[in-house]
Amino acid sequence: MQQRSQPAQADSAKVRVEPFSSRGHIGPEEKAAVDEFLERVIESGVLPPYDGEEEFAYCAEFADWLGGGYADAVSSGSAAVYVALKALELEPFGEVIIGAFTDPGGMMPIPLQNLIPVIADSIPNSYCTGPEQIAALIGPLTRAIVVPHIAGEPADMEGIMTLAHQHSIPVIEDCAQAHGARLHGQLVGTFGDLAAFSTMGGKHHSTGPQGGVVFTRDEARYQAVRRASDRGKPFFLPPGSSNVTASLNFNLNDLAATIGRVQLRKLPASVERRRAIVGQLRAGLADLAVVSLAPPRPGYESSYWFLPVHFHPEAASCDKATFCAALNAEGLLVMSDYRPGMPHSQEWFVKRRVFGNSGYPWASPDYKGDPNRHFACPNAHAMIESHFNLMLHENWDSQEIEDAIAIFRKVAGAFAAV
Numbered sequence: 535m536q537q538r539s540q541p542a543q544a545d546s547a548k549v550r551v552e553p554f555s556s557r558g559h560i561g562p563e564e565k566a567a568v569d570e571f572l573e574r575v576i577e578s579g580v581l582p583p584y585d586g587e588e589e590f591a592y593c594a595e596f597a598d599w600l601g602g603g604y605a606d607a608v609s610s611g612s613a614a615v616y617v618a619l620k621a622l623e624l625e626p627f628g629e630v631i632i633g634a635f636t637d638p639g640g641m642m643p644i645p646l647q648n649l650i651p652v653i654a655d656s657i658p659n660s661y662c663t664g665p666e667q668i669a670a671l672i673g674p675l676t677r678a679i680v681v682p683h684i685a686g687e688p689a690d691m692e693g694i695m696t697l698a699h700q701h702s703i704p705v706i707e708d709c710a711q712a713h714g715a716r717l718h719g720q721l722v723g724t725f726g727d728l729a730a731f732s733t734m735g736g737k738h739h740s741t742g743p744q745g746g747v748v749f750t751r752d753e754a755r756y757q758a759v760r761r762a763s764d765r766g767k768p769f770f771l772p773p774g775s776s777n778v779t780a781s782l783n784f785n786l787n788d789l790a791a792t793i794g795r796v797q798l799r800k801l802p803a804s805v806e807r808r809r810a811i812v813g814q815l816r817a818g819l820a821d822l823a824v825v826s827l828a829p830p831r832p833g834y835e836s837s838y839w840f841l842p843v844h845f846h847p848e849a850a851s852c853d854k855a856t857f858c859a860a861l862n863a864e865g866l867l868v869m870s871d872y873r874p875g876m877p878h879s880q881e882w883f884v885k886r887r888v889f890g891n892s893g894y895p896w897a898s899p900d901y902k903g904d905p906n907r908h909f910a911c912p913n914a915h916a917m918i919e920s921h922f923n924l925m926l927h928e929n930w931d932s933q934e935i936e937d938a939i940a941i942f943r944k945v946a947g948a949f950a951a952v
């Protein structure tokens with residue numbers, strides 16, 4: 535493979551003069567709702583505490599969107615995973631299997647609760663783990679499974695739940711990146727025992743800059759969630775009970791919930807639009823040899839938080855990083871690899887920095903597994919090497935879609951294999 539010395543965009547003028555649009559997903563509807571909320575606050579002279587009317591309404595609407603059940607709005611997606619895990623009331627030093635790709639905030643709650651993360655490889659050509667990869671790790675110490683749906687792609691929850699039921703292991707779905715994704719028509723978040731969502735500003739729907747939701751269809755689990763998300767308060771327990779477990783205050787608030795309620799109404803259309811945009815990109819890039827998109831899997835409907843793109847070095851005169859730099863120089867937002875998406879390769883995990891320098895929970899004599907166990911994850915590493923991530927959003931207009939395709943075609947032409 536011969537490297538070109540000039541970046542592709544130096545060959546000719548840029549495809550787009552204007553930068554791609556910023557997402558613009560907060561608009562007059564959210565402003566009106568927030569104005570109305572603040573007017574009520576000013577009129578009453580009282581700022582509602584957490585657990586206010588807007589928060590309860592948001593939770594009810596969120597649960598309705600998932601077809602019924604119970605939702606608890608919390609302060610972040612990391613908090614949602616923490617609370618969901620805590621609500622399982624696991625004894626310390628058990629193992630929790632988790633997919634290799636997630637946000638650090640999706641994995642850190644495991645060791646923070648003195649549980650040992652056991653890292654499951656991805657399925658080939660995906661950021662999501664699967665039943666085969668999880669099955670290989672189930673052992674006598676396994677206490678729970680956390681399944682992150684990455685990039686908007688649903689993991690094989692049917693296979694994972696069959697496996698989990700066989701072993702009576704509870705499952706938490708991490709839907710932070712996959713609001714509105716479906717598997718055989720069923721929304722992700724409704725397969726597992728519990729689900730955690732992040733609703734920070736960049737997600738499919740947001741409660742403002744920060745937020746999260748824990749969802750479950752099981753009332754008793756919901757009650758445990760409520761206690762876990764608010765300092766162990768004795769919610770749903772007999773009068774006179776006192777705080778039953780140590781936790782933090784992970785509550786959301788009414789201002790955030792006001793925004794979330796409007797955003798939730800926009801969510802289905804926004805997911806549909808992302809799918810339509812990817813459909814057009816798929817058609818426009820289909821004949822390129824240097825990049826390809828994973829063929830749609832029947833029954834799997836991604837909500838495309840971002841779009842993983844397979845780079846084929848044999849069809850290019852440059853490497854993946856150079857190709858991505860050229861796309862970025864043309865104004866597309868591209869991440870040349872998803873190394874940051876693999877928390878178990880980060881310093882905190884490698885050096886076991888959770889509780890000072892103790893090495894706990896791995897180093898505890900109460901942990902009966904191998905504290906130095908290595909997780910090779912060959913599929914996950916291959917995915918990082920072979921793919922890059924294209925950031926897109928639901929408010930791309932048709933010109934932006936055409937331009938994105940034109941940019942890919944231009945860069946592919948400039949770096950065609952020689």
Ligand SMILES: Cc1ncc(COP(=O)(O)O)c(C=O)c1O
Pocket residue numbers: 610611612613615636637639640682683708709710711732733734745746
């Ligand atoms: C899969 C996953 N889990 C958890 C989180 C943590 O969410 P937050 O940033 O809201 O804490 C994220 C954030 O992007 C995520 O992608």
